[in-house]
Amino acid sequence: MTLGSTIRDAREAARISVQSLAESTSIRIGLLTEMENNNFAHxxxxxxxxxxxxxxxxxxxxxxxxxxxxxxxxxSTEHRAIQDLLAENNVMQVPREAKRISWKLPAGVSLSVLLVIGIVQIVISNQGSELSPSPKPSTVVASESALPTAPADVVASTTPQSGPISLKIAAVRGNSYIDIVVDGEHVSKGSMFQGESKSFTGMTAISIYLSNPAGLDLTLNGKALAPLGGQNEEVRRTFR
Structure with missing residues (x-):
């Protein structure tokens, strides 16, 4: 039994018409009909x-x-496997089964390499027997004064350390739904109502899913971000 048929059965069991239900819930009759037909696209x-x-x-x-x-x-598009969400944002890769390599391929390659090496050695030995080595005059090259080399510890190389990632989400213009993954760990999932705010901190990456991003203000490392989407849209982002 689908959700649409469950809604219809519950309405009929309560002896409520579609028109009466539409008036009491402020939902359009057309939309109620679509929902009872298991269509929630609108x-x-x-x-x-x-x-x-x-x-x-x-x-x-x-x-x-x-x-x-x-x-x-x-x-719901929000209840997919978390592995799919992470894979979309490049946080992790979906494991793939390694392909088996036939032993015939490396064996054939090895034989080809040995054959080429043998031919090259024969050609080199033949050329060496035909050419007589001629003595090269020894030359004395005056060495210039060597340039002083700086001590190894004069310049110390420093590796920049990336700081933590801080993200704040505030629902200032409406309700929304969020799904947050911090450093590969699922930390928050659920509705945010207008007036609420949440903060997250990670060391490598923060991946987010937002529903209705137009109602949210995001601050990354103390800097306000531009809106990530419009009203009723669904967006996914990863911050590193």
Whole structure:
């Protein structure tokens, strides 16, 4: 049973028409019909879809978590495997099975190399027997005064140490949904409501997923960032 059919069955069990449900939840009739047909493409993203589901659940007398769990399983783009998220942001590579190399290939290459070496040695030995070495006059070259070399410890090489990465997220213009991975570890996932703010610190990388980034202000290492996307969009970024 899909989420859409579950919504329809719950509404009919509560003896509520689509029109009455639309009026009580302020959701368009057309959108309610699409949702009951298991189509959530026009809900405005995961955050708004979950809000609609909670409103519907309250009107038909169903635990909202039932709808939310089905939505996450069937439609949510936020509940993919964390390995896929990290791979998209170059934090880690998906392991691939190593290809087996046939023993025939290295054996053939080795034989070819030995054959080439043998031919080269024969050619060199033949040329050496034909040419008689002529003595070279010894020359004495006056050595110029050697340039003084600086002591090894005069210039000390320094390797710059990269500092920690600090990221602050503030929901100042609306609600959003975030998914945060710091140094390869999943540290935060869930809704952010207007007025909330969260801070994260990492040593190598911070990967983020944002829903409705237009409602958020991001500060990286004390510097305010430009908006990462528009209203109801979904974006992913990695900071190093």
């Amino acid at each position: 809900c405005g993203g995961d955050t708004y879809a979950r809000g609609h589901l909670r409103n519907i659940a309250a009107k038909v007398g169903i635990d909202p978590q039932v709808f939310i769990d089905l939505y996450n399983e069937e439609h």
